[in-house]
Amino acid sequence: MSRPRIRVRGLRLLVIACDGRDARHLEQQFRRLGVEGRFYDDLPDEQSCEDADMVLFDGDSPVLSHPDRELTWPALPLIVLTGVEAPSRLQWIIRQAPSAYLRKPVRFDGVMTALTLARAAADQRQGLEARIERLEERLRIRRFLFSAQLLLMKTFDLGEDDAYALLRSLAMNQQKTVEHFSLDLLARPEGYLRLAKDLIG
Structure with missing residues (x-):
């Protein structure tokens, strides 16, 4: 059985609806890890998602989690950034089906773990989907x-x-x-x- 790849350098992330402080800290960690982050206030258009590897979004953002809004995510691994543990908020996050999570406030540690887990979950899901298809x-x-x-x-x-x-x-x-x-x-x-x-x- 092959070992999972513990490598994040070169990944391209869409970072959505993160506030200024967390966005700045993410940018710092991305530079350290060799990750490209593209930051958006709201869900980007399809063309912006074409060459991305995964999505990191703020699960506490009222922009994304408005009760009258149904989100359509690109077919990419999702990482949720969260600091609120209210049951209703957690239920909303679960419905988005993230592959990994990152706690607020963003710190020095945790970013590589979230990226690695999201990538491994995506690889496992692809393998499972291929097996089911066969x-x-x-x-x-x-x-x-x-x-x-x-x-x-x-x-x-x-x-x-x-x-x-x-x-x-x-x-x-x-x-x-x-x-x-x-x-x-x-x-x-x-x-x-x-x-x-x-x-x-």
Whole structure:
């Protein structure tokens, strides 16, 4: 298992709705860490988000957390800066689904930890989403596996287990998953059934 990357130099952050003192302290820490921070009073437009790596926003800002406003964040890891622990404020922060948090007031320590955790959470989420996508694809084409298995059973008068073993052997010969090979078999049965016959012997 690979170790998470503990490296933040070169990251590009959108910093949103942070007040003057916290913004100044963040700028100092960003310079120390080699991070580029772009500061906005409110959510920037889509074009400003295109080359950014993550977003840091002030979770206590009335600009962002107005009750009549529904926020649409860019598809980037979020870090929330917060100093208020009121339940309603925490519930609002939870709804924004941040990957990490940073306590107010911004100090010398904590910034690298927040950046590292947000980056690791984003990497984990991407890996999980990719795995889910692969599993969903396999489920979608699983029904074709059963159809291919039935075709082999009928063509060669095989039992269910023998038909599956044959299907798996054919897939291995083609260096494909059983599911993807099943699609090929159903699309072009003549050639693959000849191969199956040769395997049966």
